[in-house]
Amino acid sequence: MPIWLRRRKPDLQEAMDAPDCPPDWLANTYRDFAQVNQRVSGWERIFHRHIRPVLSEPHRTYTLLDIGFGGGDIPLLLHNLAARCGVQLRIHAIDPDPRALAYVASRRWPDTIEFSCATPASLLAAAARYDVVISNHVLHHLPDAEVAAMMRDAGCLARRRVCFNDLARSDWAWILFGLGTAGRFPRSYIRSDGLRSIQRAFTQKELQQLVPAGWLVHRTFPFHLLAVGP
Numbered sequence: 603m604p605i606w607l608r609r610r611k612p613d614l615q616e617a618m619d620a621p622d623c624p625p626d627w628l629a630n631t632y633r634d635f636a637q638v639n640q641r642v643s644g645w646e647r648i649f650h651r652h653i654r655p656v657l658s659e660p661h662r663t664y665t666l667l668d669i670g671f672g673g674g675d676i677p678l679l680l681h682n683l684a685a686r687c688g689v690q691l692r693i694h695a696i697d698p699d700p701r702a703l704a705y706v707a708s709r710r711w712p713d714t715i716e717f718s719c720a721t722p723a724s725l726l727a728a729a730a731r732y733d734v735v736i737s738n739h740v741l742h743h744l745p746d747a748e749v750a751a752m753m754r755d756a757g758c759l760a761r762r763r764v765c766f767n768d769l770a771r772s773d774w775a776w777i778l779f780g781l782g783t784a785g786r787f788p789r790s791y792i793r794s795d796g797l798r799s800i801q802r803a804f805t806q807k808e809l810q811q812l813v814p815a816g817w818l819v820h821r822t823f824p825f826h827l828l829a830v831g832p
């Protein structure tokens with residue numbers, strides 16, 4: 603239970619969300635997400651424990667939706683993990699920020715990954731469905747009123763599994779992230795926004811109160827929460 607960060611600070615703004623932030627800093631931030639995710643986000647473990655078991659029928663092509671793709675490294679990692687297991691996976695990655703779409707459009711991706719600026723609500727309205735719906739480090743970005751709605755929409759879009767991975771608010775997470783990133787990630791918002799994100803993030807108890815009925819919120823290492831539904 604955090605002591606100094608006992609209360610969430612949802613009003614703290616992240617610099618990358620400012621529409622007029624310098625484009626090179628934002629591009630460096632998208633690029634650097636991959637390094638941070640590789641060290642702390644735990645998607646290899648999540649894939650094998652929660653996603654792979656629901657993609658078990660041979661000779662099928664499965665679909666996965668990633669909400670809030672940022673720099674696009676998580677869909678690429680999932681593509682690679684699935685390919686290594688012989689699972690055919692088509693990935694649709696969405697982000698409402700056109701700057702994120704411009705960033706990924708300037709890079710090469712496997713044909714099985716498609717990026718767009720759609721929203722979960724617009725996909726639902728178009729009757730889209732996916733076998734698996736995921737997101738990484740997005741929930742804490744949302745205004746409070748949108749958190750439960752986002753998870754509800756994700757639950758409706760998913761046929762088999764939803765995995766929402768996010769930071770857990772904790773004093774130690776803030777201290778260790780601050781120490782571990784000091785002097786690193788120049789001209790990037792990774793450190794400053796990361797520290798704000800930890801203050802905006804939920805505790806396990808807070809998130810468990812927001813998830814739809816039947817979902818479970820796990821505490822995972824290091825300093826993360828994984829909401830799994832349905």
Ligand SMILES: C[S@@+](CC[C@H](N)C(=O)[O-])C[C@H]1O[C@@H](n2cnc3c(N)ncnc32)[C@H](O)[C@@H]1O
Nearest residue numbers: 635669670671672697698699702738739740743
């Ligand atoms: C901290 S970044 C995480 C990016 C990526 N998922 C990762 O883990 O590296 C948060 C992302 O969420 C996106 N985002 C913000 N509001 C959103 C919303 N309402 N729906 C979906 N994505 C959103 C932002 O544009 C940004 O790309």
